[in-house]
Amino acid sequence: MTIDISQFYQVFFDEAEELLAEMERLLLAVDIAAPTEEDLNAIFRTAHSVKGGAGTFGLNDMTEVTHILETLLDRIRKGEMALTSEHVDAFLAAKDILKMQLDGHRLGSAVDQDAVADVRMMLQSLSQDVVAALSHVAPSFHSAPQEDAVDHSGGRRYRLDLPQMEQREITALSAEVGLLGAVTTTPLDGGRTALVVTTHESLDDIISICSFILNPDDMKISELPALTPEQQALESAERSRVENDQGYGFFDPEPAKPAAAAAAGQGYGFFQPLEQIRADAAAGADDARGYGFFEPVEAIRAKAGIKDEPVPTPAEEEKKAAVVKKEVDKPAAHAGAESSSIRVSIEKVDQLINLVGELVITQAMIEQRVDTLDPMVHERLLNSVSQLTRNTRDLQEAVMSIRMMPMDFVFSRFPRMVRDLAAKLGKKVDFITNGAATELDKGLIERIVDPLTHLVRNSIDHGIEMPEVRRAAGKTDAGRLFLSASHQGGNIIIEVSDDGGGLNREKILAKAKSSGLPVTDTMSDAEVWQLIFAPGFSTAEQVTDVSGRGVGMDVVKRNITAMGGTVDIRSAKGFGTTISISLPLTLAILDGMSIKVGEEIYILPLGFVIESMQPAPEDVKEISGKGKVIKVRGEYLPLIPLYQMFEITPRFTDPAEGLVVILETEGRKAALFIDDLVGQQQVVVKNLESNYRKVAGISGATILGDGGVSLILDVAALIRSSRQLADESIFS
Known part of the structure; x- marks a missing residue:
């Protein structure tokens, strides 16, 4: 039996990374003027735990840094010296060094030894009054x-x-x-x-x-x-x-x-160095000492004086089994102290989600088959299928919740970045978060980090003014930066807001004209704000290491659009800017409405559907050269004939004979003209782009209960096209 030492290191790496993140959070939250004893003890415990784990696995470089760090923290928590901002800066720098060393052991990345030495000297100088020779x-x-x-x-x-x-x-x-x-x-x-x-x-x-x-x-x-x-x-x-x-x-x-x-x-006498273990594993060497960190069983038994016991008789075995059963029946004394969570690789979770997705498809197939049966004759079978449907939905929701992670996973990265960037730019920023417990799919959380990072940096650099400028405008010296997350229907809304100077319409239009972008002075504010997402667009007067090169915002929008999300900007000059991102909660399974046009069945994501109706003939109007609109409770909405979009032969060409579905996204509404509603069901989203190619107006595909493939409509693209129906290139 071969023991895989790598699994023990991986547990340490994961726990150390969590401890370092917790250390940074505590350091940023501590009140330097009046730190509580609990805060100081908590910071000390994180450093102590990292040192203990690093020492256990023979990672001497990390142990050396944490040893000095822990000593200094210990003196502060015991009241032997006062906590200062210099201490916090040094501790944050030490955290960065430890993270770099951790990545060096885990990923084999380079470690800047000069930076390590600088941090050690800085910690040493801060603790020189308590350090002996x-x-x-x-x-x-x-x-x-x-x-x-x-x-x-x-x-x-x-x-x-x-x-x-x-x-x-x-x-x-x-x-x-x-x-x-x-x-x-x-x-x-x-x-x-x-x-x-x-x-x-x-x-x-x-x-x-x-x-x-x-x-x-x-x-x-x-x-x-x-x-x-x-x-x-x-x-x-x-x-x-x-x-x-x-x-x-x-x-x-x-x-x-x-x-x-x-x-x-x-390696501290009981673990080999990490490099030696990796070398042995690569060579397939089985160390005679028990893989380098355990003695052979025979040696342990001999040292402990344990002798082989004689084989028990059947009667003795039965008696022993009765005693064991009696012990098992007793309640565990330490049951309450057991861990409430386990570590599971993301590959296993993804495999489970894929299997549940296939189960949802199978359940839909069974449900479609039994729809043709006589309810009186097959009552028990139909009841069982209904129970299967409920259980499948509960199972799907439970499995999907495994992949859901709180937004705090993302938000916790920003306090340090805001603090460092504000200090670098000479600004004062109060960073406020809301909705950190709001959950989002893990795949989306990992992909939203970079766009949010760019938006936060932009708000600090371009949005929030210098203290003297804010003072002259009657504002507080410290600008406020808000990062919030909330659920809205089947989506999550993430907003980055600041109370800075807001976007400058004239400067944006002037820059757009000089860049050759098609703009007019009569454009609405919302259309002008969208110009900042154009590739290479920047209004910064000089290029710095923070911003000004015109790269980033176009990538932000492209990445968010690729996740099925949208970006909206609201701004008022002198009062601030809010950038709102709307994302689906998950990309795996969604609730959809099946609609039919001709012989084709499409899926509409239910989160965009407001209502469906059959319009009266007098409510349908035609605008010359712009298509048709429909009047819904005093409001005229553009009519999108789906059969024209996808060149399908429909059953009805008159909206008064068919049905319309009212859709809303990005704050705009439209009416989708279809032949019929088939029903509502959960669908498993399959990526069409990776399996076929990107199709305009289509966000994905799914497998129906009869085994056929149905396309999932991209509602945002349909509504954006509603004002340009004459332009066939949109869906070419």
Whole structure:
């Protein structure tokens, strides 16, 4: 049996990334003037957890940075120094370095060692009033320079009487515990050893570290009285003498090893270095020591004195089974402490969604088949099919909810970016979010990050004014930037708003004319605002590393349109700008209305449908050269004859004989002229572009209950075409 070590590293990588994101969130939210004890403890815990995980897997570079970071945080939370904005800046920089190092181990990306050294020096300079010249960590374990160590005098002293252990295990344990404080070793009778630890950390932290190497129940722990000043001075002098003679000589020097053996000796004594594990895995090597991190079972059993038991008789087996059943029936004492979530790869979720999609299609086929049966004769079968339909829908909704993620996954990325960009531009920005718990499909969430990032940067750079300009306009020095998300029908609406200067109509029109874009002075504001999405369009007076090159906004709109979404802009000069993005909640399964034109059946997404009706002849009017309109409760709506769009032979050419469906999207309405309504059903969306090619006016396809393929209409494209029906190139 081969043990895949990569799965353990992947869990650490995922958890470390979450901890670093949580650290950044806490740092940005902390009140520097009056930080609460809980906030400081929470920040400390994230750094401590990252350090512990990195130490467990032998990632020394991350351990070195977190060691200094944790020490500085520990002094701040204990009130030994006040939290300042310089501390927060340094901690955020350290978080960035740790993320870079994490990506280096996980993805093999480059790590800027100069940047790492700069952050270490910055943290060191901030903590220089509490850093001593003495290092308490063995150099074979912790390669940090000597000045990184911390003076743990004044802390509690614990004595750990260890059971009989090999010297390499004692070395590894001393190095581990050395991260928490000063460690000295004392030989005992019977070949045993005692460790004396002076630390400011809790006893639980010491036990947690020890549990990686030995069973804590096998060692005896006692707290020693604090040293007097004279004893501390003698101990310090003795430690300095020993270090000068032996080089941190807490342990006997080991005999020289070959280079390969020395490399294998790293990793804290119980995990091989990550590089060595990867090399062994590539070569298919099965380490005789149990794949490099577990001893062989035979060795463990022999060391523990476990002997093979005789094979039990059938009667003994039956008695043992009864005892086991009795134990199983007892309620678990730790049931409430079990984890409430599990990690599942996205591939498994996608596979489950695909299978549910096929189940929905199969259910629709069964439902269509039984529609022709006599309800009186096949009552029980029809009831079972109805139950299957309900269960299928419940299952589909439950499975789809697995892929739904809160928008906080996206929103949490922006506070840091807003803070850094505002400081870079010399502006003051209050960042406010709303609706972070609103859920969106994971696939859409990942694709919306880049467009939102560009919109937020644009609002800070172009929208919000400099403090002196805002002051002159009667505004507060700090501009306000809002990021909100909410559900609206079958869509999610994401808005980026600012209270800045708003869009400048004259400047946009002038730039558009100079760029050769077809514009007129009579264009509505909404049409003028859409010009900023033209490729290469920018009104910035100079190019900076933030903006001004005219790339980005066209990509933003193209990406959002590709997700089936729309972008709308509202702006008032001097009051601010709001950019609204509308996206479908999911791209996998949707509720649709089946409509028929001639012999063809199409699917209308139900979220765009307002109502359906059969118009009276007098409500249908024709505008010369512009097609027909229909009067609906005093409002004239453009009439879209679907049969003309797709060149289909319809049953009816007179709207008064057929049906119209009133649609609304992007704030505009239109009436779609069709022959008949077939019904309402859930459909599984299949990507038409990847399976065939892009078709104008069609957003996808689905498989009907009879096995036929039905096209899903692109409502936004249909309504946009309603004012240009004479232009056949739209749907050519």
